[in-house]
Amino acid sequence: MSDGKVKHEELLKLRGYIEENLRATEKAGFKFIDTRGLKERIKSKQNHVIFGRRGSGKSTLLQELRLNGIHSSYIDLENHKDITFPNIVLRVLMDLLDQFNQSVTASIKLRFLRKFGSFHKYHRLFISLYNELRKLKDEPDLVSEKISSKQGTVVESSAKAGVSIKPISTSLSSSETEKKELETIKNVEKSKIEFLKNRLADIKNLLNLGIPLLKGNDKYYYLILDDFYFIPINDQPFLIDHIHRLTKGTDLFFKVATIRHRTKLSTTAQTYFGVEIGSDAVEIDLDYTFDDFQNLQQFMRQLLNKAITESDADLLLDNLFSGEGFKQLCIASGGVPRDFLSIFVKSVTKSLIVDGIQIGKVQVTEEAIANLSNKTASIRRDSGSENQLLELFAYDLRDIVFGQNRTNCFLVPKEQLEKNIQIKQAIRELFDLRLIHILDKNTSSAPSDGKMYEAYLIDIGLYENTRRPRNFKLIEPGQSDSKSRKDDVRSSPRMNIDDYHKKVIKDAEENGVTKELTITVQN
Numbered sequence: 001m002s003d004g005k006v007k008h009e010e011l012l013k014l015r016g017y018i019e020e021n022l023r024a025t026e027k028a029g030f031k032f033i034d035t036r037g038l039k040e041r042i043k044s045k046q047n048h049v050i051f052g053r054r055g056s057g058k059s060t061l062l063q064e065l066r067l068n069g070i071h072s073s074y075i076d077l078e079n080h081k082d083i084t085f086p087n088i089v090l091r092v093l094m095d096l097l098d099q100f101n102q103s104v105t106a107s108i109k110l111r112f113l114r115k116f117g118s119f120h121k122y123h124r125l126f127i128s129l130y131n132e133l134r135k136l137k138d139e140p141d142l143v144s145e146k147i148s149s150k151q152g153t154v155v156e157s158s159a160k161a162g163v164s165i166k167p168i169s170t171s172l173s174s175s176e177t178e179k180k181e182l183e184t185i186k187n188v189e190k191s192k193i194e195f196l197k198n199r200l201a202d203i204k205n206l207l208n209l210g211i212p213l214l215k216g217n218d219k220y221y222y223l224i225l226d227d228f229y230f231i232p233i234n235d236q237p238f239l240i241d242h243i244h245r246l247t248k249g250t251d252l253f254f255k256v257a258t259i260r261h262r263t264k265l266s267t268t269a270q271t272y273f274g275v276e277i278g279s280d281a282v283e284i285d286l287d288y289t290f291d292d293f294q295n296l297q298q299f300m301r302q303l304l305n306k307a308i309t310e311s312d313a314d315l316l317l318d319n320l321f322s323g324e325g326f327k328q329l330c331i332a333s334g335g336v337p338r339d340f341l342s343i344f345v346k347s348v349t350k351s352l353i354v355d356g357i358q359i360g361k362v363q364v365t366e367e368a369i370a371n372l373s374n375k376t377a378s379i380r381r382d383s384g385s386e387n388q389l390l391e392l393f394a395y396d397l398r399d400i401v402f403g404q405n406r407t408n409c410f411l412v413p414k415e416q417l418e419k420n421i422q423i424k425q426a427i428r429e430l431f432d433l434r435l436i437h438i439l440d441k442n443t444s445s446a447p448s449d450g451k452m453y454e455a456y457l458i459d460i461g462l463y464e465n466t467r468r469p470r471n472f473k474l475i476e477p478g479q480s481d482s483k484s485r486k487d488d489v490r491s492s493p494r495m496n497i498d499d500y501h502k503k504v505i506k507d508a509e510e511n512g513v514t515k516e517l518t519i520t521v522q523n
Contacts, residue, residue, distance in 0.1 A: 006320065010313045011352050017311030018341050023059075030310075030337075032060045033302050035295075038284060039064050045220050047244070047253050049277060051260040052286030053432050054378055055338025058257035061286065062224050065255065071214050072222035072255075073099035081230035086193035087137070088231060089242045093196070093203065094133050096223055100210060101126050107215035122209040129202055136192060200245060207250045220251040228258035229382065233518045237267040237274035244275045254281070261428040262382060264520045288335035290439045290457060293477035296335045297327065303337055304344065320348070322358035329359070331477060332368035332460045334437045342374070343367045365466045372461035379433055388513040389504075393426040394435045396503050398462045401493065408463075409475035409492040411445055411453040416497040423497050425517045426504075427456070435459045439477060439489060446490035455489050 021029050032039065042048060042061055052058045065072055073096045080091050108119050211219050223243065231239060243254050266274025277283050288296040301317065308315050317326075329347070333340035346367040347359045357363075379394075380387040401410045417424045430436045440455040457475065468474060475488055508515045 006352055006358075007314065008353065010315050011348055014308060014311045014313040014315060015345055015348055015353070017313070018307050018345050021307075022338060022341055022345075029060055029063060030303070030306065032057060032064050033299065033306060035299055035302070038286075041282075041284060042255065043068065043070065045251070045253055047247060047275070047281040048255045048284055049265065049275075049281045050255065050257040050284045050286060051263075052257070053259060053334075053336055053434055054382065055336045055342075055434075056286040056288075057337055058286060059226055061284075062226060062255060062257055065222060065224065069216075070218070070222060071103050071216075071220070072224050074224045074226065076226045078227045078230045084232060085235040085238050086196060088235060088239055089196055090133060090137055090192070092225070092239065092243070094130070094137070097126065097130055097133070097203070097206070100207070100221065101130075103221070104210045104213050107213055118209060119213055122206065122213065125202065125206050125209065129199065129206060132199070136195060139192065196242070200242075204246060204248075204250050207246075207252050211251050220253065223247075223252060223254045225254060225256045228256045229262035232384070233262070233264050233520065234267075236264045240265055240275050241273040244280055256281070259382065259432050261425065261432045261520050264518075290331075290335065290437050290477035291441060293330070296477075297330050300330050300333065300337075300340050301326075303340065307341070320352065320359055322360045324361045325359040325364055327476075328361040328364040328460075331457075332364050332371075334434045334459060336434055339371070339434060343371055346370070362466050365460055365463065368460040369463055369466070372459075375434055375459075375461060382433070383429070386514060386517055388511065389508055389515070389517060390426070390429060390433065392504050392507050392511070392513070394430055394433075394462070396500065396507060397430070397436070398458060400495070400500060400503075401458055402462065402464070405493040406469060406471050407473040407475065407492060408458045409439065409455060409473075409489060410458075411443070411455055411490075411492050411494045413494060413497065414452045414454060417454070420497050420501060421519055421521065422517060423501050425519050425521050427454075428521050429517065431456075435462065439475070440486070443486070443490060445494055446487050453494065455492065 023029060038061060042050070042064060050058050050061060062074070066074065075092060075095045080088055083091055104119075104122065207221070211221050214221070225243070228236065228240075240254075240256065246252060247254060264274075266272065266276060275281050288299055290296065304317055308317065321329075325347075329340060329344060332343050343364065344359075347363050350367065351357050351359045351363045376391060379390050383390050397410075401407060412427060417427070427436070431438060436456045436458060438454065439457050443453050443455050445451065445453055457477070473488070473492075475492065479486065479488060505515050
């Protein structure tokens with residue numbers, strides 16, 4: 001569109017396409033834009049843990065496995081979020097085996113072959129195991145069961161050479177035997193998790209019997225666990241530990257998608273449970289951050305151009321924005337594709353479709369502030385009983401940085417962060433929740449005090465309004481002088497960790513909410 005005009009019907013076409021495909025499902029969703037070779041990595045025969053914020057493309061990447069016809073069981077753990085350990089293990093195993101059996105059965109094309117050989121052996125074991133698991137599903141986690149047994153005792157009367165034995169009963173002859181039954185009653189505790197552990201070898205045997213029967217040349221199987229962070233944090237290490245044990249000695253591999261700091265992959269309570277990144281599983285990080293803002297903008301441009309192409313809309317990306325509108329949209333998204341597209345759709349509706357003007361910086365900021373309610377809703381959805389405390393952490397941080405220091409940037413001293421594990425957990429979770437954004441993972445302050453800091457930006461959604469307050473110092477990603485120095489960032493206010501923590505605790509006490517977060521970060 002060389003004339004720069006934007007047609008109303010083409011905008012409606014683009015908006016409709018994005019809204020229909022904003023979330024990844026089997027029938028909808030954007031295809032994964034791969035700028036880092038992740039499609040090949042996720043397809044490899046390896047255990048993977050995929051980390052990314054809500055809306056970063058975890059489910060979209062996992063859909064690539066299914067689109068490529070790779071044999072897999074897909075389990076959305078959000079559907080099981082209210083199920084605790086050990087029942088969550090049972091549900092996952094039942095879903096795995098059910099979908100696995102469908103794949104194996106579909107691979108045996110000729111029905112009469114199912115009655116013979118390897119499939120027959122596999123199928124008998126599957127029926128036995130699945131029925132046991134289904135029966136176990138409705139039983140208590142731990143039951144005390146009385147087991148009685150009857151045992152026969154023999155009383156004998158006989159006479160041997162030179163020995164005289166008096167019969168016990170005068171009614172018995174010297175060669176007769178009296179049998180009596182004695183009943184023994186035992187109290188036995190039956191544990192559901194112990195039963196599952198004992199059946200682990202049988203399930204692995206089932207997998208080893210079934211995987212070679214799968215159609216195609218690639219004889220392996222993937223267990224996809226999406227939205228792993230919905231499982232209660234303290235149950236997560238035990239679930240992933242059981243799954244990891246299941247993969248050993250088989251051609252089953254797990255692909256887990258989750259939010260990093262809402263996830264606990266191991267625990268040393270009593271003994272070690274879980275998996276270790278780098279040893280038991282390989283990490284894939286989907287997050288685009290402000291410390292590489294140029295790469296972030298390139299990715300978002302690819303994303304929007306792909307939407308324009310696939311919607312068949314006769315539009316040019318640059319004709320949709322004015323001034324720094326596109327850059328502001330990238331900042332407002334925090335590097336999260338779904339937030340980028342969601343704010344874009346709202347901006348298109350308000351600016352281009354209703355008002356007939358291109359999307360500018362102010363329009364994007366307005367929609368980003370309005371989008372805050374969606375982010376706070378995700379806190380309540382993702383963070384369980386800790387959601388109110390996390391909101392206090394977010395709003396108290398805004399009051400300190402935005403209100404008191406009149407800027408959107410702040411420095412966190414690394415040394416203090418390691419000493420205050422609660423604040424470290426809070427900072428990491430606020431990043432995961434897209435309420436703050438990493439600007440520089442390793443910087444000094446100005447003037448220098450010899451210490452190292454992490455630099456963050458407050459999310460645009462936390463701004464009070466679109467107008468910049470008086471005496472306000474705005475910091476933007478990629479901002480530097482002619483010598484590539486980031487002195488504006490380095491001169492940002494340094495967060496006093498202890499004062500910040502005291503303020504949050506005080507507000508938590510006044511509001512009657514929990515004062516501590518569950519720790520998932522390392523000291």
